[in-house]
Amino acid sequence: MGKGTPSMAIIEAVGLRKVFRSLERGSGIWGAVGALFSRTYVDKVAVDDVSFSLEPGELVGYIGPNGAGKSTTIKMLTGILVPSGGQLRVAGIVPHAHRMANAANIGVVFGQRSQLYWDLPLRESFELLRSIYDIPRARYLENMRHFAAILDLDRFLATPVRQLSLGERMRGDFAAAMLHDPKIVFLDEPTIGLDVVAKEAIREFIGTINRDRGTTVILTTHDLADVERLSRRIILIDEGKVIYDGSLERLREEYGTHRTLVVNLAESYPEFVVAGAEVVSRELNLVRLRFNRRALTAEALIRRVTERYQITDVSIIEPDIDSIVRRIYLEGYHEGAALRQAQDDTPS
């Protein structure tokens, strides 16, 4: 967490707010026609009093459901949108006031939109970016060599972008965003639609850039596996407000209370009941048991099982971040909420 002195922070947002004003519009054709003459506006608060601070070199997951205000925040950080309120500094610069100076400090990858030129060999896009960011030739060549090595670009540098696979194109987009050595990169859904292998290559690259170059990374994603693999800190946002800012471990500790024990039975028992655990599924001799780690240790549960049944194998599945976050969106985040629930789950 950003606990350093404020002057150390590379990104500092205090009470950030964004309100969109739009014409009120009824539904259907008549609503649309009515909107032509309507003068009633509705205000929608997209980002509401968001504060956080990032140290140089941090890698943070900025997580939230659709419409939570993730993209709006990113657009303010990148200087595309002017905040309706609050203060914001990115590498010491107020982004919207000095948009071009800010642009030189940042790299942006929009997972769903490419900045590569569709009709031309990948290399041509890099050459154009070299001109746009005025990258010194030597620096450019060195970065190209480095990225080509990590991302395996050499194979398709001469291929028109339209003929690249999504994974290859994405690797090209990453190199494109990093060519000018940005201090901060914003990655908006960088692994969307990619297959497992390509996802892994991209995650590897993000990790390497963050580690070796000390680049600060803000990652917004739906795929929480990205976050789990890459960042120690996450900021959860919902309905424009930050609902959690802290380590992934703490979140897991507090919310990931339920583990799953998978048991292979030696024979098919007609009935399977164990105190303190709930049978989630049973296929032939394979049983999944859900239990609360605060109420019962895995060892104790296994003992209870083996007292009554013959088993051949056991394994434990830890709660995944996906289900933890889903639970927080449904129930809201409350400090210590998980502890209270642990007591409820304790078999009496």
Place this chain on the structure above:
Amino acid sequence: MRHLRVMLGVYVQYWRINILTTLEYRENFLLWFGFTFIYHGSAVLALWIVLNRFPSMNGWTFRDMAFLYGLWMLAHALHNTFFSTVGDIPEHIRDGEFDRLLVRPLDTLFQAIATPGQVFPDELILALITFAAATWYSGVQVDATFLVFVPLIVAGGALIDLAFNLFISTVAFWFVRVDALRWIVIQLEQEFTRYPISIYSRGVRLLLTFVVPFAFMNYFPARFFLHKAHENAMLPAEIGLLTPAIGLLFVAMAYVFWRFGLNRYSGVGH
């Protein structure tokens, strides 16, 4: 200084990419080129047919009209070659590509102009040839005044086109889709630059002089070079040399509007 050098470098790259892209799709390019040829060819043919019936239109012969058309075609082709990408801005706003321009360390409008597409100077070359032929055919005297002012007038005419292109694209910050508005202005320009505006009613003449000054792209300069100052006599012949100033004025106004629209896009004042 550094900024200018960077912009120049990007602009050179932009043309390199334009040309590479055009060559990548050669058949498409040839089809476009053929269309451009037929389009302008049929416009000139239509003029010829009309003036074959009536030997002159309000004192303008086919030779005069050829010069009128050639002048407009050259200015228009100059605009299409260097500034047509401004017309793609609404599409970039709609599909979100516009945000990309805002996260790069260069002026947004410059980037919008220098966003590579499939631009090729074919129409400009055709227009240069047409204009040279029309000048010779109309018998306009090629003297020092001509050589100094025609390039400026053509550039000024291209700026008038740019001003309206930019103005319409800027409206997209509010309404996103502006196809209808663009179609109206293009029709207005194409219909009313083909004939001398002296054949139209007073209202249309005022409109084309002061509001959408397409008359400065070709009518007023042609009136000067063809020595037809007797029509619209309240305006002196030399007004035809004002095109560059009119072009700069309208581009400046469109640019102010553009800055206003860009601020709105970023949500200043909300």
